[in-house]
Amino acid sequence: MTGRIPLLVGGADDVRTQMILVAAHAAEVDVKTEAPKSAAAPELQFSDKKITYTGAILRFFGRFHESSEVYGSSFYESAEVDSWLDWALMELAEPPVRLEQAAQTLEKHLEQRVFLVGQRLTLADIAASLPLQRFQQQGLVQLGRATKRWLGTCLATEAACSVLSSAPPKGKAAAAATAAPSVAPVAAVAGATPMSSTPLLDRYSSCVGGRTEIKRIMLADGDGKSMVGQKVSVCGWVKTAREVVIDSGAKGFDSLKGKCSTGASMKCTGEVVASPGGKQAVEILVKDAGSEVVLFGGVDAKEYPLAKKGHSHEYLRSIAHLRPRSNLIGSVARVRAALAQATHEFFRSNNFLYVHTPLITAADCEGAGEMFQVTTMMAEAEKDGKPLPMANGKFDYTKDFFQKPAFLTVSGQLSVENYCCSLSKVYTFGPTFRAENSHTSRHLAEFWMIEPELAFADIVDDMNCAEDYLKYCVRYAMEHNRQDLEFFDDKIEKGLVKRLENLLAEPFARVTYTEAIDILLKESPTAKFQVPVEWGMDLGSEHERHLAEKVFKKPTIVYNYPKDIKAFYMRLNEDNKTVAAMDVLAPAIGEVIGGSQREERLDVLDRRITEMGLEPKDYWWYRDLRRFGSVPHSGFGLGFERLIMLTTGVENIRDVIPYPRYPGHAEF
């Protein structure tokens, strides 16, 4: 949700305008106001869009700031609010032909309640109380005891007081005003309400006397121009001094001398003015009375690692504690957070339960290959200054914390399968580790994985879910992080937005491994692959990218792989040669998702475990799922950093995670 500040065009004494202003205040939304050119209904404008009809505008504010709960605090409350809102708009806002009946309905409903819906003021109360007060003042209706108490409560709320205190005088005069055409400018209201003079302050900034977040200003109506003329206090770190223009006579100016370069932190109180040029449309002018600048922390430009412009990605990695102040890493951080949010929203909206699988594991079936070991024994040995005793080439783990060798997990899949086979649809989202001695731009020792697992689902359901999820995430970023994606399109990957639009445009291609091999064999003479193609091989990056980029020119799902190149838990197909595994390959990225239907038949599972040279008894609990109420189920895994690379175009995985871990690097 952006901080655009909408413009309300409405008459100041129009009860609908007042309802909207009260709702905006209750929802903690800033609005600017403007008198209408004619006696039209209120209209809300933002960016290039407009919202008409009082109900739509009220609902807009109800959703703007969800935690304000003016649209109810739950799904069902929202539905109740909607009913009462429509009731009020129909029965009360229009000429009151059945006012007495409406009053009876209200009195009956309010006998046992403080507000119309739930425990606090909602849009329903706002829409009903304001017109009702007018009718009462005009002597058009007699209200019951419960309704009077409710009306008093509604009108005493901070939101109502702040708007109505500057509205036309109550009583007969108000009735007269109502009768007059609704053309009086709303500016009189606007000037007196906190809404238009003080844009929403951050809730937890009493420390600095309150502040308005800069993005709220810069994004207002898309470019901030609608904020011109408003007085604001902003806090932040200087990137360039361009956005804020400080007059040498401004209060606090002298404290800045020699300290106000890039990286300095300060608070500026001043007026938003149109920018005479440059990239942004507005600046803050710290000049006139009431303007002020407060320096929190200065910077010695000679020492500041980010003082100069245009640092290499490598250099930024060496100052991981400061690099989020760079445009690149700041944008990555925002997209990363948005994709995490999209992940939870997608799975929750599809009724998946979020499960935290363990990081440390001492399960007998986990091997030590490419796993990090977790121990307290080495520190103990160093404390005692004695080497670790070894017998028959093995350490004695009875004194280790977990009394056996323990490792950091390489996947939550087996653990989450237990929850899947109890609660049907589940997913994990957590860190995963790989002690691979890899220095490539595509591997990390510590990364985040998302692993959904679906009961009663086969490989087709699995592919459907993977495609839906990937598209949901990309669409989410396109909608919530457009500015960041345009930055990446400009600086990192030309054509990024177009590539993402293509990803969303049509269904992914789907092809079996065997079909894929046939295609690659045909293309081999011209494609000239480094590794020759043959059935049974694992597809290399060159093959995967050829399929997605050259053959299908869109994300491509390859499924039904040879059993010998896949894990023991993947379900054996009828052909006895392939397993129900699938990989999602994306153009420019390669594999982003790998998944499979799991082998649910105990006898087949045992045979596969043995074939792979493993011991069925080490998998006793995994086998239990097949002994007791086994069900068909499927799942997949997605490396979260791969998803961010796909969405941003950033090519080095070390730049899409706050603190990358790879051989020799775990500082900060």
Add this chain to the structure above:
Amino acid sequence: MTGRIPLLVGGADDVRTQMILVAAHAAEVDVKTEAPKSAAAPELQFSDKKITYTGAILRFFGRFHESSEVYGSSFYESAEVDSWLDWALMELAEPPVRLEQAAQTLEKHLEQRVFLVGQRLTLADIAASLPLQRFQQQGLVQLGRATKRWLGTCLATEAACSVLSSAPPKGKAAAAATAAPSVAPVAAVAGATPMSSTPLLDRYSSCVGGRTEIKRIMLADGDGKSMVGQKVSVCGWVKTAREVVIDSGAKGFDSLKGKCSTGASMKCTGEVVASPGGKQAVEILVKDAGSEVVLFGGVDAKEYPLAKKGHSHEYLRSIAHLRPRSNLIGSVARVRAALAQATHEFFRSNNFLYVHTPLITAADCEGAGEMFQVTTMMAEAEKDGKPLPMANGKFDYTKDFFQKPAFLTVSGQLSVENYCCSLSKVYTFGPTFRAENSHTSRHLAEFWMIEPELAFADIVDDMNCAEDYLKYCVRYAMEHNRQDLEFFDDKIEKGLVKRLENLLAEPFARVTYTEAIDILLKESPTAKFQVPVEWGMDLGSEHERHLAEKVFKKPTIVYNYPKDIKAFYMRLNEDNKTVAAMDVLAPAIGEVIGGSQREERLDVLDRRITEMGLEPKDYWWYRDLRRFGSVPHSGFGLGFERLIMLTTGVENIRDVIPYPRYPGHAEF
């Protein structure tokens, strides 16, 4: 979101009823339908509530299944949908006095677009297209080219087809039907549409031919009674055979023999019928034609670890792979997932950015005390069969993966402060580790922590944020997991719901450490604390609980602690004796949150680091934040498992995490 199935009372040939049915279908919501007693407007009933007004009902469906996107796919789209929805309801649903003008508005808008809003069918299209089609058929309006194309597209959607195909015939007959009173029962429509005969199928269950989630049935209208008479297919594991009654003549019955005990997995296709008695209101009867039962996986009752009832929590821990099938752990899993969701919702709605701080750390400032070491050297040594070489009592880490000693993090705070001092408001939510040799019911070696960090915020802002967050989480669970909380209230902690209501009822108590000591000293003679109270001591559990349970009888925040018992990074107060630290203490639980304002003054920080016997140079990057644009900032940490214990009343921390890790335990 629950799966209650609402009842729509509306006339079958009423265009408003049809609009609602199309919207319901597009939103993938099940509705039952019933003919109205008079020619009233459609009304939607669910549980003890009802929704009137077509707009409110349409919006209800729009929100019901968010991923259907019929209410727009973004915040701004929803506002546009609202505008057009109100427009349609006002200009088209009522007698069309200005129909020509409305048609012009539509034509102009649709010239460059396929749908009214965004890229797909929304409530706006539904509300506008259906009445418009009727007016067109009645010859009341001439539509432009763009509008005709749009109308065709809307009416060709699956949602519209499925409803309209069984509606009254088009053309003149439809016009006649419209003129007739709207009293024809809707049953004719209902019987023919997939909506009422097939309740919403899970999206990813093609594997089993589609299924309806059991909770959708059980929670329909609160108790499932509204589903009576419907045919459903459900999948799951047998807890008791009570919910499903299978006739011995039913298809597949023979396959169940001896395998259908607790834990078996199956699919049952049958009719929902009222239950003749017992806890639940409905059962599924598998008896008549079309009924069927399919066994996925049987169970040998003699071997199934959960065959009997009433297992101890200890026993359940020993079968962590199966215990989510128990009522207790199933409810915990649902509440845990809900609280994770609440956490992300709270912070995101307050503009905090989610940051993934690293798990593995080799920062010089991290000590080895109570930390797990991460290494690849031991496995290497075992592979070679050679002990780890030691020199001067230290191992040689140049050959370890990170080329220095590396550990699992005990807190993301220092790392997240870097992001806070770049991006203002951030939070972490991830696993944290403590190699504490503790066997209590309150400690784990691996647990999840939430750590927000706020720039431009002092200790008061910090306390406000902590209180808001805690209340948000508890309120979220009260609203989304009522049934689970009532289970805990019944089985785990009598009075739980009341305790949670109290927590929400009023502001937390706030008291300085010095005031708290004064109070405790006065109470000492009667309270008889085991550890005597004196200024400078760390408060023990007995003192903390006395304050929250006896003195204030509600959650209590103690702040401004003696500097000597708190960490070096907490901001020194003016008195030079205390630091701006705070703890939130909850009745029955004790400390749930600990936080502080951070020392932002470099000279004071260095003095404190030295006082604590640490080396400022080890904290070079933490100090950099104070050298370059330092800002006041604050944060806190909350152990996620403590929050779950607080919300559920479950007393052993090992029962609120899927796979608890503690000394000697890291299996599964």
